[in-house]
Amino acid sequence: MSRFALxxxxxxxxxxGLQRQAHGPSVQQSLEEAAQAITGEEVTLHSAGRTDxxxxxxxxxxxxxxxxxxxxxxLMEALNAKLRPDPISVIACEVKPDDWHARFSCIGRSYxxxxxxxxxxxxxxxxxxxxxARPLDAEAMHRAAQSLTxxxxxxxxxxxxxxxxxxxxxxxxxxxxxxxxxxxxxAAARSFLHHQVRSMVxxxxxxxxxxxxxxxxxxxxxxxxRQALGLNAPPDGLYFVKAVYPEEV
Amino acid sequence: MSRFALxxxxxxxxxxGLQRQAHGPSVQQSLEEAAQAITGEEVTLHSAGRTDxxxxxxxxxxxxxxxxxxxxxxLMEALNAKLRPDPISVIACEVKPDDWHARFSCIGRSYxxxxxxxxxxxxxxxxxxxxxARPLDAEAMHRAAQSLTxxxxxxxxxxxxxxxxxxxxxxxxxxxxxxxxxxxxxAAARSFLHHQVRSMVxxxxxxxxxxxxxxxxxxxxxxxxRQALGLNAPPDGLYFVKAVYPEEV
Numbered sequence: 001m002s003r004f005a006l007x008x009x010x011x012x013x014x015x016x017g018l019q020r021q022a023h024g025p026s027v028q029q030s031l032e033e034a035a036q037a038i039t040g041e042e043v044t045l046h047s048a049g050r051t052d053x054x055x056x057x058x059x060x061x062x063x064x065x066x067x068x069x070x071x072x073x074x075l076m077e078a079l080n081a082k083l084r085p086d087p088i089s090v091i092a093c094e095v096k097p098d099d100w101h102a103r104f105s106c107i108g109r110s111y112x113x114x115x116x117x118x119x120x121x122x123x124x125x126x127x128x129x130x131x132x133a134r135p136l137d138a139e140a141m142h143r144a145a146q147s148l149t150x151x152x153x154x155x156x157x158x159x160x161x162x163x164x165x166x167x168x169x170x171x172x173x174x175x176x177x178x179x180x181x182x183x184x185x186x187a188a189a190r191s192f193l194h195h196q197v198r199s200m201v202x203x204x205x206x207x208x209x210x211x212x213x214x215x216x217x218x219x220x221x222x223x224x225x226r227q228a229l230g231l232n233a234p235p236d237g238l239y240f241v242k243a244v245y246p247e248e249v
Numbered sequence: 250m251s252r253f254a255l256x257x258x259x260x261x262x263x264x265x266g267l268q269r270q271a272h273g274p275s276v277q278q279s280l281e282e283a284a285q286a287i288t289g290e291e292v293t294l295h296s297a298g299r300t301d302x303x304x305x306x307x308x309x310x311x312x313x314x315x316x317x318x319x320x321x322x323x324l325m326e327a328l329n330a331k332l333r334p335d336p337i338s339v340i341a342c343e344v345k346p347d348d349w350h351a352r353f354s355c356i357g358r359s360y361x362x363x364x365x366x367x368x369x370x371x372x373x374x375x376x377x378x379x380x381x382a383r384p385l386d387a388e389a390m391h392r393a394a395q396s397l398t399x400x401x402x403x404x405x406x407x408x409x410x411x412x413x414x415x416x417x418x419x420x421x422x423x424x425x426x427x428x429x430x431x432x433x434x435x436a437a438a439r440s441f442l443h444h445q446v447r448s449m450v451x452x453x454x455x456x457x458x459x460x461x462x463x464x465x466x467x468x469x470x471x472x473x474x475r476q477a478l479g480l481n482a483p484p485d486g487l488y489f490v491k492a493v494y495p496e497e498v
Binding site: 009010011056076077080083084087088089090091118119120121122123124126128 | 329370371373
């Protein structure tokens with residue numbers, strides 16, 4: 001039995017999320033079925049993050065155990081061939097020790113949120129970005145974001161369906177920058193609550209449009225109340241970009 | 250009657266091309282129908298370029314004459330509202346003198362061709378790039394491209410259906426550069442023959458993969474024979490990026 005670590009890119013548009021769902025297609029189901037077709041084995045995929053319906057990944061980290069011997073490059077090629085036409089691509093594959101776990105060994109996760117800030121409707125980036133027509137003040141958004149970094153109770157920014165034992169998390173980084181017509185939000189933490197990034201981005205967008213004062217962000221956090229949330233950003237603009245493991249730091 | 254100059258972005262995937270076609274949807278048809286719905290007038294769209302089925306535009310320049318008075322920004326907003334859900338977006342609109350013509354006043358055109366050079370299948374850029382799995386030598390491609398710049402008979406790089414009076418054109422620029430996993434080709438000329446950019450890129454890709462020596466590019470040009478063409482690149486990676494007008498230089 002070998003433990004294969006996969007790096008996976010996917011367009012979340014057609015999926016109900018990364019995790020298997022009873023009511024629709026998932027990235028996990030596609031990958032497990034591809035692996036089963038190749039190996040004839042029952043294969044389970046474990047991943048660093050659990051992305052929602054419509055959320056994308058540039059480099060999700062996952063693993064699966066396979067008994068049949070495989071050269072990692074060949075396994076990656078075979079998986080990619082079987083995954084067609086799903087918009088899922090295995091972009092790296094390597095063998096890891098048996099005690100390495102894509103989810104439990106992971107000590108850091110990063111997301112990127114892409115806002116296309118223009119009036120004209122999106123053409124190439126439909127489903128791949130959040131379009132906001134009103135001009136955003138990215139610098140004000142960045143300043144407001146700083147009140148969320150550090151150790152806090154993030155109840156305000158947590159979905160009612162969140163299964164985490166505690167709402168307390170340490171947010172390592174929340175940076176906002178403008179790149180032409182784009183406003184990019186980068187978030188890094190050991191782990192996130194359900195909907196945390198989208199909830200934070202939704203409120204930052206209110207600050208960027210001048211509907212919230214910068215100070216409102218800190219007050220919303222302190223309220224520890226989901227009712228204090230201004231807006232939950234749509235999944236379209238959210239990308240899982242990085243998982244950190246101790247041996248790779 | 251006012252002449253409105255439009256700058257248009259479109260994803261060419263669902264269209265048979267920019268120009269009206271008897272056998273399928275076109276960007277021109279969508280825009281003319283949108284304008285007619287708004288104005289109640291028969292409107293004809295004239296454009297700087299004629300892109301093929303599946304070819305995209307970041308900034309096509311077009312014009313239409315409309316009798317009903319319109320503030321340009323309001324016309325743009327109304328067109329964009331009517332164009333939904335087509336992946337066509339009017340990103341700028343202004344009034345031009347009656348003798349300004351999107352096609353005949355245009356003195357320069359630029360295209361960009363995007364190659365995603367990696368083994369893993371595309372996820373986000375399906376239909377928006379040409380995927381080439383084998384590693385490309387972008388520097389060799391750039392050197393080979395230089396034999397095509399200047400005034401030449403481009404018969405080798407011209408579609409059998411090309412309607413231009415002469416196969417002689419001046420190619421101002423053909424640059425190839427690598428950006429990570431991407432190889433980008435930029436082409437600029439006063440005008441191009443039908444399929445000229447795709448034909449040049451197809452042959453450059455053969456050079457990049459080592460299937461053609463760099464010198465083969467010049468020999469193919471000199472042959473003045475469509476049979477000397479190595480490969481016509483697919484439309485997916487081609488973008489019309491700029492039209493130049495004398496008063497804007």
